[in-house]
Amino acid sequence: MAYAVFDAPRQITRSSIIPTQAWLNPLVSQLMSCEGQGALEAAVERLGGGRPPRRHPVRDRFFCRQQVEENLRHAPPELRPERMRGAFHWHTRDSDGKGTLESMARSCQRRGAAWGVVTDHSRALEIASGLDLEGVRLQRRRIRRLNHRMQxxxxxxxGLEVEILEDGGLDLPAAEREELDCVLVAVHRAFDPDRDQTERLLRAVSTPGVDVLAHPRGRHFHQRPGLKARWSKVFAACAGEGVAVEINGFPRRQDLDFSLAAMAAEAGCQFFLASDAHAPHHLEFDAFACAIAAEAGLSPSDILNTRQAEDVAAWLDHS
Ligand SMILES: [Zn+2]
Ligand SMILES: [Zn+2]
Structure with a gap:
């Protein structure tokens, strides 16, 4: 099987897994909608002002939608999106999402999920209007009421998607981390391409109360290759600390890619598959994460989304 985004799938079919969303940026739309031999390559060439695209790290190991579909057709049934019990990592209007807490939760349920983990941004990410302590507590009350109604x-x-600061510290004090069910840590800025960021990530994942390292590289399709780090060391620390690593299926992220996901599995890590949805219809992006997990050869037992809510609660309590 070919891996680069420019390797067109062998079979061209129309499918309804993920509709093209006009409001997404054009590059993401290309990942979603390209059809036919060389279609995406032609799109990137247009974006590049007519220069023929070359293989480049910012476009390497991305799947387009057709590749996701083809991959899932051959994947073990346990790794298909409809077999995931949990909808992990999504945003609401409380930070930069477009849906309400309730509409997102109900969309997860309608898609067959038995549980979900809402993960709005922490306050340092001003661009995403992150939640402060007061906001987190208000959201918690609404979650309790919602859980009561949904029985x-x-x-x-x-959960909360907490910013990893430049020195590896976190944008959330220890006492506040303890109040949350699930603490994801992630980098959204200070991507210095020349700096090895291993120590930054090691400090973050070994901080008490951290549960998940989200979109570990922080790459964006066609825009940035993401963090440079000694990944074997980072994954060994995650495995040792009981911190799960995320496979983020948001099309422009696809982070970890399948080769790093295989390396993390080798190191003994457990995984959450994430849609990183910012609107209800994005919840289907978990298909990209499932395809990456399948390509990496992950075992369904290492994927926490396959578990019952009680097992996930117990895992979060002990991690
Ligand atoms: Zn993020
Ligand atoms: Zn997110």
Whole structure:
């Protein structure tokens, strides 16, 4: 199987897994909608002012939608999106999402999930109007009421996507981390391409109360290759600390890619597959994460989304 985004799938079919969303940036739209031999290559060439695209790290190991579909057709059934019990990592209007807490939770449930983890941004990410302590507590009250209303049909965990600062410190004091069900840590800025960021990530994942390292590289399709780090060391630390690593299926992220995901599995890591949805229809982006997991050869037992809500609650309590 070919991996680069420019390697067109062998079979061209129209599918309804993920519709093209006009409001997404044009590059993401290309990842979603390109059809036919060389279509995406032609699109990138247009974006580059007519220069023929070459293989480049910022476009390497991305799947387009057709590749996702083809991959999933051959994937073990346990790794298909409809077999995931949990909808992990999504945003609401409380930070930079477009849906309300309730509409997002109900969309997860309608897609067949038994549990979800909402993960709005922490306050340092001003660009995403992150939640301060007061905001986190207000959201928690709404989550309790929602869980009460939804009873056994669905359980919502409160997570927070906490910014990893430039020195590896976190944008959330220890006492506040303890109040949350799930603490994801992630880098959204200070991508110095010349700096090895291993120590920054090691400090972040070994901080008490951290549960998940989200989109570890922080790459963006066609825009930035993401962090440079000694990944074997980072994954060994995650495995040792009981911190899960995320495979983020948002099309422009696809982070970890399948080769790094395989390396993380080798190191003994467990995984959450994430849509990083910022609107209800984005929840389907978990298909990209499933395809990456399948390509990496991950075992379904290492993927926490396959577990029951009680098992996930117990895992989050002990991690
Ligand atoms: Zn993020
Ligand atoms: Zn996010």
């Amino acid at each position: 056994d049909d669905f359980h919502l965990f409160q």
